[in-house]
Every structure is written in C-alpha cells, then in structure tokens.
Amino acid sequence: MTATEIPVDNGVNVEALLGVRAMLPGTPDIAKFQWRSTVSWVNGTHSRSDVETFYGFGEEQQHHTTFSYDADHPLQFAAKDNGVTPVEYVLVGLGSCLTAGIAAVAQQRSIQLRSVKATLAAEMDLHGILGADPDIRNGFSGVSVAYQIDADASAEEIAALVAQSQKRSAVFDIITNPTSVTVTVG
C-alpha cells in the first residue's frame, strides 16, 4: 500500500514569507516598516481608534478597509462599556500574534493544524494605576497563555511550535522587553 501524501495546508503562504527573507540581503530597506493608528476621544473613557495605512516594502501601504476599534472601561468602573479596555487589546494582540506565529511555523515544519485555542490571562493590581502604592506598577504583573492544540504532531513538536512562535513574535517581544515611547503634543 502506498501512502498518499496530503499536502499540509494551514492557509499560510510560507513561500511568500521566505521570499521576503531571501530578498533581505540585497534590499534590507524593504524590511523597514511603520505601523500606525489614530485615536479620537469620544466621551468619558470611550475612544475610537482607526487603523488604515502603514509603511513597508519600500512604499506606503493600505489595508483594504479602515478598521475601527472602540475602547472603553466596563460598567464596574462607572464607565459605559462601549468596548474592551486598552489592556485587553494588549491580550488580543499577544494572543493573535502568537497564534499567527504557530500557524506559520507549523506550515513551515509541515505540521497540519486542526485546532488552536488559547486562554490568556493577565494579572494586574489596581493600586498601580490608582496611584495608591508607588511600589506597584501600572501594567501587568504577569501574563499567562495556555494553548490547546490539536495537530498532526508529537507533544514535543507542538511544544516546539509554541516556543518558536514566542521566539519570533513581535508582540511577545514588545511585552517582555522595554520599548522607548515618545509622546508629544503639537
């Protein structure tokens, strides 16, 4: 009996990504990207952010549409809950970045994914943002991500996927390492 080889398809165009990497030595400037968003205050703690353009591959780029995101705080903060809190967007960013990475790495390693789910949790102590205790930071004191993955791979291979996606994740890096932030008013 001959085994029929079913091509692995996680819907990731790894060839395109590898093609970009292959072009980098000759044209390193195509790797220089700038991500952008705008934000407008609506009312109270409610704001709306739009994401439309970015720069990369040597020229101005555009999403196919303008994406809008409402951020607010929940009723328990005496706010109107018009959207998730900014810190929850950070979890959204982390979870989606790691999950995209898992799909890409799996594709490259010829691992067929059937289901990838994760639960994210971030611990935070309000003493920080309320200015009630200078020893407690504003941000998360810790973040946990618990994956449940069903794939054609051994437990070690799946663990390696998850580890590699952290190693190559922009948002994981942004959260785990300091970044210089400049805020101006004009």
Added chain:
Amino acid sequence: MASTTTIVIGAGHCGLAMSACLTSRSIDHVVLERAEVANSWRTQRWDSLRLLTPNWMTRLPGYAYRGADPDGYLSARDVSAMLTDYARAFAAPVRTGTTVTSVRAVGGGYVVQTDQGVWRAPTVVLASGAATLPTTPGLAQLVPPGITSLTPADYRNPDGLPQGGVLVVGASASGVQLAEEIYRSGRPVTLAVGEHVRMPRTYRGRDIMWWLDAAGVLDQRHTEVDDLVRARNVPSMQLIGSPGRTVDLNALTSAGVRLVGRLAGIQDGTAQFSGSLPNVCVLADLKLGRLLDTIDAWAGGTGERFAPTAVGKPPLGLNLRSGEISTIIWATGYRPDLSWLQVPVLDRKGRIIHDGGVTACPGLYLIGMPFLRRRKSSFIDGAASDAAELTAYLAGHLDTLASLERNAS
C-alpha cells in the same frame, strides 16, 4: 616588497593547520603573526579556562594527542604550548611579531602591508580568528558609574574583582563558567540569560563530545543545514572542560546563582531583564531533547533525560545604584578584528561573505569561523578538514592562474 604564493594571516590553530596543508602540497607561503604563536591563548584567556573538547579531540593535520590523559581538557597554556610545538615540528614559516595593517587586492593578487614590511601573493588566507574582540551591547554605556565592567578577555580570576555582587550578562560557555567560578569565590552572582545551548558534560556514561563526534553531528556540512545564518550564530554550548561537571542553568541555580532574563535595557540606573526567560529555557530544553533523541537513534536504546530548566520567579529589574552589584561581566560574545581588510567582501554588518571559507574575491580564503564548512569548524578538531579542503580550492586557483599565464605567453 617580498613575495610568496600564499600569505596566511594568524598563527593560531587554523593558520597553522593551513600552513601544514600548504607545506604538504609544497605551496610556498608565510604565516604572519602579530605576536607569538597562539597569542590569544596566551594573553586573552582567564586563568582557569580549559578547552570544551576532550584531549583526544585535539587533532590537527599530522598531529593527534598522545598524552597520558585523553579524557582530560587542555588548559589555555597547554594549548599554546601544543601549538608552539606543532609549528616547530613541521617548521611552519611563521613570522612572529608581524602585525598586518592592510590587505588590498592589487592586479589579480593581494598586497599585505605589515609593520615589518610589505608582502605580495596571489592568494591570502584569513586565519586571524573569530573571537578576537569581545563584543558588548550598546547599553553597556548606560551602566552607572562606580560599577566595574569587564569582558571575559579582561577577566583573569575572582581575586581580581571587587567585593560584592556580580552580574554576568550572557549564558554561553564563558558566561556560565565565570558565573560558577565567581559564585564559588563567595560573591552573589546574577546571570542574565538569553538564548542558550544547554548541554550535559556526560551522557550515557560518555563525554557528550564523544557522542557528537561518533554520531556524526559535528560532521554536518554547511551545505546541509536549513538555516546557515542561524547555525553560524548559535551561542557556544554551556560546557566546562572539567570531567563529569555539568554547568547548565539547573546546576548553577542549585549552587546558588540567581537567574534573570536577557538584559534588555538600563533605564535610570535600573537594569531591565526580559520576560522571555521561561521561553528561552523551554527552547533550550526542547533542543537538548532533540539532540539526545538523535544520539539515541544512532546508538539504539534510550539514555537519561534531564529535568526541565527551573526558572523560578526571576526579577525583571535590578537597581544598579543600590550597591548590590559591584561588577558586571559582559559575556556577550566575540567578533573578528578585520579592520585591516580592504577587500570588498564584507556584508552590511562587516562580516565576511563566504561560501565555506571561499570568498567572491579569487584567491582570498577564510578559516576559523563558526560552522565555516562543518559544525565542528568552531572547534580545534574542525581545522584539519577545513584546512585540507580550502587548500584544495587554493591549489585549484593557483592552477587556473598558471594556465592563464601559459596561454598568455
């Protein structure tokens, strides 16, 4: 201007291996050495340093270890003595005390300027070493005054350090060895850990290097790896040249060394450590597991497995102004010194572009870089096959030149 056929720059183990191969083909050459044979081994190594590879692996063209302790590890002084004897044994044409100040391509050959005169040759072999200058990250400039900063090239022994806590940045071979040695001197040690290569000293009752050698792992060619850039930048293995002694992170933490994540920033006098420590440890554990699986697949059976690296609850910040840390050791790697190379073979980061040591400039070769032609190129034991193959390329180039000359005349 003196002329010869091949100029080898550097009389370390690679330059001498090249010289031995050139000698056996009767190719006229000189080996230019800025100081004495094996200079770096004499002058730039800490007192306790020993090779990571056992003595039986100390092999060079026409030389194999014949001493009484094949399973021991040579000290830096032993290595320099061994290389001096080796050079003498085949009368390597070494010009000591000759510092190269420039190498230029001129008229199909090369002109090598030194502080002892000018040499010309159709072929040049760069063998001045991968680990000539210690590299420190830019953020080393942000260390508050009053803290002593050292690199492994400056460090000799713990007695040379001020009293007080030591932050060792980097957990490759140098970093883990120094962290352990300094901790044993009675100083509190914090080790900042980024990506690293975990390795037990022994596996299934044998030195890990025996397995890597026997199973062919070290013979893997540069053309056989998926990602050569990554393979060439893999940090050195967490090993020490001491029988049966493992210096992985678990060994260090059980001794009392404190782990933190990669040093990611210094802000207002506070060192900031990455929150990626759990992941880099998982990556290293998985990679070690895969290596042991490879060995088992070759040997048959299954050997022992090692406990996952325990990271505990590492602090993310450390106030460098509190007095807790009096010394920082930057075990953050080395780079070659190629400031004198004026041939257009460098990439945008100043590294030589080459294919297994063969550059795009005809007649210019490179030896002694990590994974140059094989995984073992990083070790003394890799020099023999790399030198033999590069000498074959070099001889082929000389034949081409000779036939061009015949056709022209």
